[in-house]
Amino acid sequence: MEKRVVFRHKLLPFVLVLPQLVITAVFFLWPASQALYQSLLIEDAFGLSREFVWFENFENLYNDPLYFASFRTTAVFSISVASLSLGMALVLAVMADRVIKGTNIYRTFLIWPYAVAPAIVGVLWLFMFNPSIGLIAFWLKQTGYNWNHVLNGDQAMVLIVFAAAWKQISYNFLFFLAGLQSIPKSLIEAAAIDGAGPSRRFWTIIFPLLSPTTFFLVVVNIVYAFFDTFGIIHATTHGGPGKATETLVYKVFSDGFVSLDLGGSAAQSVILMFIVISLTVVQFRYIERRVHY
């Protein structure tokens, strides 16, 4: 039977959650409602004339084939970033978990990239892959491969995926390592005695026991790829060439802050908000069931 603690005090619980409620109201509910309202308006930049147009901003987006292309770009980008950074981090964490000498040095080096600001990450990778002065672009050319992400959309996508994933590997690594260390050694040793090889031990014991961590990281990484990679794209490709690397968030920025089309940009933000809400619901309702805590 479940034990329930009952508070008799009526006011205290409200007072205790009040700070959190205020923060949610000020930093989420208020701006979100502003965005909702703004998305129904066509307005000039200075707010001197405004017209209430109901859902016309959304209709325009619906009729814009380029907006749907941006969805595809975002999906390709997010899935690539999440799988690459999770995969690499898991491999590195498993290896680092086995290291006996110099553990701290390895770990420090692996965690380091997380401290670098997104825009700097972008510039760093841009320097290495710059078609005219980049070192890696130069090596690629030596091997006969023509690297020119300024004109080749697929190469531009690869570049921002690498840059975005590289930065996130450290974060994922930390969580995977902590997860690995919390798996009881006795389980693994028992399996070893029973004759299970390293790969079988990994797939039948370690990986399932890591699933809560993996699930958490999948959610965090998708959200990261959706929203936090703006700085990297802005610093490296500006969404180009063509529209090859224009993700949804980047489009919100360029429409809202560069072209000052506030209504259209707000409509896109609202759509993004619903995407994230539904993604999170799906993840927690359906994928979480497969997670062993």
Add this chain to the structure above:
Amino acid sequence: MMLRKTALAAGVFAAALTGASAAYAQTEIQWWHAMGGRLGEILQGQVDQFNASQKDYKVVATNKGNYSETLNAGVAAFRAKQQPHLLQVYEVGTASMMAAKGAIKPVYEVMNEGGFPFDPKNYLSAVTGYYSTLDGKMLSFPYNSSTPVMYVNKDLFKKAGIDTMTLPKTWEQVGAALDKLKAAGVECPMTVSWQSWTQLENLSAYHNQPFATKSNGMEGMDAQLTFNGPVQVKHIANLGKWAKEGKFIYGGRRNEAAARFRSGECGMMFESSAGYAGVKKEAKFEFAISNLPYYADVEGAPFNTIIGGASVWVMQGHSKEAYKGVAQFLNFLAKPEMQAYWHQNTGYLPITPAAYELTKKEGFYDKNPGTDIAIIQMTGKAPTNNSKGLRLGSFDQIRTIIDEELEGVWSGEKTAKVALDNAVARGNELLRRFERANK
């Protein structure tokens, strides 16, 4: 504790700087600008000189980031009723500012009220025209203006056996030079900065072709884009062909190409006249500056080129006293010595004929050959309706569309005609939306 001490020290220091004038009731004039680095220092130099020259007003200049960040800061401040007196806005934001009639105060009005009757004759119309009404009344004060020119790497030209005494004047001659450069093994025969500005907007003006109807939008917000005409298509097709043959190397949407030219890799570059300082500083080769090439078969070509850069707008909602100070400050900036100082140090154009004459008299152009090309190119002919400038809404976004479509041509995915038709159609949609939002 440490922090408080530092703050105190800073306060004392600031007081010492302004202390002498603290006794007067000074009116502060806020100026938000987008000039960073060396340009910011030169701007601050002008402000300091103005502040030292009189005691009634104090101009406070604040850098608000790059152009779009500065415009955004101004817009947000206006909505919060905290706007500065002066706001620097890049040329593509001109239509947005003009449409915001309740937010801005035209410069000619401010000048008249401040006792400095505005006379368009004292200004270079090729520069001020971009920011004036059709009957020549200045709406915003042109602060930094430049125009595209051709930069040539003479060492590479010599290597390819091209005569450097007569540089290519027409695009046909450019084509011939490119053949020779390519044959001599030059990896980057030609490159381009700010492609929409240098290869479409200025190409159109230089050949008297409309970029948009209604005098490129100067006569009304219902303008339609028309840069898919025969001359533009022919030029973009040429560039596309050269890109395919490895003669035109695309560097990027902004001025990435300039770094490549400065490193000595490229034979020719089309870039802003304000790129001069950088080339002069870094180039380890002999270079020359020349006029933009033209197509000889276009009647009357070449006409004049148009400017890029930024102007300073006066914002509404301040006291009469403050506007007097603003007028005084703008008048100060327009003085020949101030303009000559700015022009010679930055490569931007002077806005008055007097400043041009002064610079000439000082022998600056003789010592720095090529620095007068831009101004000659701009003032060579009286501007036509197609070469006064552009005034189109959402133009920053339209430029991005042009970038995207041109990239399709350079990579060989699209023909010039298809790309320009696309860009016109997509751009027109934005113009209609802008027209509606700014009724």
